[in-house]
Structures are given as C-alpha cells and as structure tokens.
Amino acid sequence: MADAVVVGAGPNGLVAANVLASAGWDVVVLEAAESPGGAVRSDRGAHPDYVSDMCSAFYPLGVASPALGSLDLERYGLEWRRSPAVLAHPLPDGRCAVLEEDPERTARGLESFGPGDGDAWLRLWGLWEEIGDDLLGALMTPFPPLKSGASLALRLRAAGGLRALRFLTLPVRRLGEEEFTGPGGPLLLAGSALHTDLFPEAAVSGAFGWLMAMLGQRHGWPVPRGGAGELTAALVRRLEAVGGTIRYGARVTEVVVRDGRALGVRTADGDAVRASRAVLAAVSAPVLYGGLVGWEHLPTRLRDDLRRFQWDHATFKVDWALSDPVPWTSPGASRAATVHIADGVDDLTRYSAQLAARRVPDRPFALVGQMTTADPDRSPPGTESVWAYTHVPRSVVADAGGAGITGSWDAADAEKMADRLQGRIEKYAPGFGSRVVGRRILTPDALHGLDANLDGGATNGGTAAVHQQLFFRPVPGSGRPETPIRRLYLASASAHPGGGVHGGCGYNAARAALHAQTPLARHVIGPTLTALQRLLSGPEV
Ligand SMILES: Cc1cc2nc3c(=O)[nH]c(=O)nc-3n(C[C@H](O)[C@H](O)[C@H](O)COP(=O)(O)OP(=O)(O)OC[C@H]3O[C@@H](n4cnc5c(N)ncnc54)[C@H](O)[C@@H]3O)c2cc1C
DSSP states (O other): OEEEEEEOOSHHHHHHHHHHHHTTOOEEEEOSSSSSOTTSOEEEEEETTEEEESSOOOOHHHHHOHHHHTTOGGGGTOOEEOOSEEEEEEOTTSOEEEEOSSHHHHHHHHHTTSTTHHHHHHHHHHHHHHHHHHHHHHHHSOSSOHHHHHHHHHHHHHTTTHHHHHHHHOOHHHHHHHHOSSSHHHHHHHHHHTTTTOOTTSTTHHHHHHHHHHHHHHHOOOEETTOTHHHHHHHHHHHHHTTOEEESSOOEEEEEEETTEEEEEEETTSOEEEEEEEEEEOSOHHHHBTTTBOGGGSOHHHHHHHHTOOOOOEEEEEEEEESSOOOOSSGGGGSEEEEEEOSSHHHHHHHHHHHHTTEEOSSOOEEEEEHHHHOGGGSSTTOEEEEEEEEEOSSOSEETTSSOOOSSOOHHHHHHHHHHHHHHHHHHSTTTGGGEEEEEEEOHHHHHHHOTTSGGGOSSSSOOSGGGSGGGSSSTTOOSSBOSSBTEEEOSTTSTTOSSTTOHHHHHHHHHHHHTTSHHIIIIIHHHHHHHHHHHHOOOO
C-alpha cells in the first residue's frame, strides 16, 4: 500500500508528488492520459519539424514560485530561455508598447506614448520592489497566510498603507487612467490582466496585470528549452529520482471514503489503489465534489456552493508552423515572444462584453506566442513556431462576427474561428498567412479531451474573479487544500492560489498532508482551522 495517491500528473500533481516523495513517502501518481503534463506539454502536431506547446507556454509564475523553486529542477535538465524583449503590444497606428527586461528601457519606450509615462512605469516597478516578494509569498500560502500576511502588511504600510491597498483593488482600466497619459503603459497592463477571465473594469484586474507585468520585468516570461513538455519531463525525472512512480492510462473514477476518511481510489479499469496517509486530488473542484466523491459523503451546503462555482471562459487555440518569422509591421513586436493583439483598452472591454453576453467575439483578443524567438530549438533556423489563443463563451448564443459560428465546435466552426484569429494577426503582420506551412486547431472540446481539468479549455481551474479567490476558492470558507473528507486534499488549480503553472496548489496540498501527521496538527491546528472555517461559512443548510 502506498502512503499517498496523487490523482493527475499535471504540474500541481507532480509538484505534490515530488514534495511527498522527498519527505520519504511512498507515492503513486495516477494519470488518465498516456503521458504526463496536463496543460504543460508539447508535441509536433502543427508540423513534424516544429515543436508546439499544446496549452501553457510562458512561465513567469513558475520561475518566481517558491514551490517550483524548491525543487531545483535545473538539476533535472530544465533550462530556461528568454526572448530579447518580454512582451509587445502593437497598436493599429504602427506604434508598439514593449516590456523590456530592463525597467529603464521599458520606461524610455513608454515615455514616447505620453509625457510622464516613463516615470509612471518606474513608480509601478518601485512599488513591486517594495512589496512584490511579500505579496507573492502571501498569495501562494494557504489561507490565512499568517507569517507572510503579517510581513506583507508591514510592507504595505511602508509603501503607502491604505493607498497601496487601494492600488491593489483597482480595475486595470482605472489603474491605467490614474497613472498614464498615453496608451502604451495601460495596454501592457490590461493585456497582462486578460490572461485571466477578468474584464478591464473588474476589481483587482489591475493587480493581476501589474503582477504579471512586474514578474516579466523581474524574471522575463521564460520558456523551457525544447518545449513546455521539458518542464514536465524535469518534474517527472525528479520524482523518479526520489522514488515516486506514475501510472498512465489510469483514470480515477472514485475516491473511496469510509467514516469520513479517504482510504484510496478506484480507477476506470476497476483497480483499487489504497493510500495509508493521504489522497491528493489534482482534479477540478466540480470533478472532485459530487464526482469522484459522492454527495452522500459531503456536507449539504457544499452541493449548493458547487452549483455556484464559476468556470473561467472557454479557450480556442491555433498552432502554426511558419516558413519565416512573423512579418510584424511594428519592429518592436519581432523581439518579444509574447505579443498581445487588441486595438486598445476599449477593444478589450468590447471583447469581454461579448464574452459576457455569450457572443463569439468578432475581434477576438489574441495572445500570441512566437516560440522560436525565445527558444531557437523549437523550429528550423529562419522559421517560427507560433500559436495564438483567445477565449470564447462556454455556451454560445450568437456569433458577433456574423459568420454563423454556433459553438458546436465542429470542423466548420473550428475553421471559421481559426481564420478569424489568424485575421487578427494578419492585420498587424500582413503576409502572415502566406508563410503558414502547417496549422493545427485546438477547439474547447479538443482541449477538454486532452485533459479533463480543462473544462471547455478553461485555463485557470475556475474564474479569477474576487468572489472565487482566497477564502472563496473554490467555495466560500476554503482557501486551503483540506476538504470535508479527512486525508483528502484538493491539489489542482481549482484550489487557492488558482490557475497558472506555479505548483502552489500541489505544494500546499502536500504540505498539509505532511503537517497532518504531526500530533500538534492532528489535535490542535487541524480542529482549530476546521472550527474557524465552519464559523466563517455560517450554519449548515
Ligand atoms: C491553453 C492554455 C494556455 C495556458 N497558458 C499558460 C501559461 O502560458 N502560463 C501559465 O503559467 N499557465 C498557463 N495556463 C494555465 C496552466 O496551464 C494551468 O493552470 C495548470 O496547468 C494547472 O495545473 P494542474 O496540475 O492543476 O492541472 P492540469 O495541468 O490541467 O493537469 C491535470 C492532470 O490531471 C489529469 N486528470 C484529470 N482528471 C483525472 C482523473 N480522474 N484521473 C486521473 N488523472 C486525471 C489530467 O489528464 C491532467 O494530466 C494555460 C492553460 C491553458 C489551457
């Protein structure tokens, strides 16, 4: 019998398994797919000579994350690579806002968009230098983040107190209006904020955009040499080196619960795998609760809470193999591996409103990755491996573009949407289409088929909106990996701190399982936290 069973070999499951195996536990990871990685994998699906990252591609959260950092993956073959510039946002008039690795250089570029905008950027960078590390520490820790929270509170006080706190709540549109006179700085922040499902007018979208941009300023937005799959390969190599094992093609269908305790799991082919200490489920919250764990084992209130669980948007992605680099009109866009395409902040609002009204956007916001620009190993010399994704409604009522996209995501829908996304790039890079030598489309259904956690291709395991963050994630009264079932932990991106490849959800689950073994945790800390959660959640209905 294993000490722990981990369900899912995505980044969170693999980080959890590594932490437990390093602590001397006998760990088995059960993975439904035939290969590891979840949303961190690459293949040659667009063209045999080109590596395509099938889902995630850039890892600023990964390099900054204490969880992934603690695993020393460079020793297991991981090598980071970076493009000459971090991020570019070309404008219709040919200008281009560029996030450079050097803050002073970014500031000089932004000054050309509006007087004082260079200083404004440096102010934002200065604030990051004051509070960034503590903010990240507090965000990555299970709720309540006592130590890191106290340290953040002190830092915030020194950085302006309530004014600094107010800054963190701002919608990204408002943040741009308050700090900048031209469009360059606001666009770098707003495009970064829209890596989540937040509107530019949503509370805390400013903090998301600022965090992503400042991570880029500090670390770049690095990519693994050879493809996203190499990050997974390093996690697997490390896990095997510390004695953990992975079984592929093992879809877990049930967490076996007796007397309120998780005893192990059952797989689709009928195998029972027992765990003497813990089951860590790196699956989505809606799959775990009421799916792998029957409602008869769970509090009644959780069922109602889960009914209110909000997924983030569906995702539509295209991979291209190009014979030449992308022919951007703005030279700045050629130096950055990530390029954001939206005609302005108003265009981002328009796109978000169409998504909210369940219309397929007519001018989709395109997040573009030109991977050979960051890592020459991705495709033959002089060529480019490119992808772009955008979001589409989870259920479609109409096509705002008038092409009759229905949301069935059949071949006709897929081709029309891929052409629309390609058209967005073509506008800023005329001639793009003539360089395409391979194209692969990943519809929301295809992404979901690849990985059961990606419901409709949702990138973040549930909305990033404030009503489902911190102690509201995934349901009110959580914010920690513990579940109502003893010895069962939620380890996926549906748990706090949420989506992105930082491994924090898996790390927190593993640490909680380890701590639960100590008498202090079993008899004092555990019951206290449970009582606190019950108190905050209100009465059972
Ligand atoms: C298109 C796309 C682009 C993204 N881009 C970025 C990016 O550039 N940078 C970034 O930081 N983040 C990005 N993300 C988000 C990031 O990839 C995810 O938040 C992260 O992978 C979540 O990790 P996870 O381990 O919780 O889940 P996943 O990575 O989804 O892995 C879950 C694993 O569990 C397995 N599984 C599910 N159910 C079962 C079961 N019942 N039994 C056994 N196994 C099961 C799945 O097969 C899968 O292998 C992107 C996501 C998508 C979809």
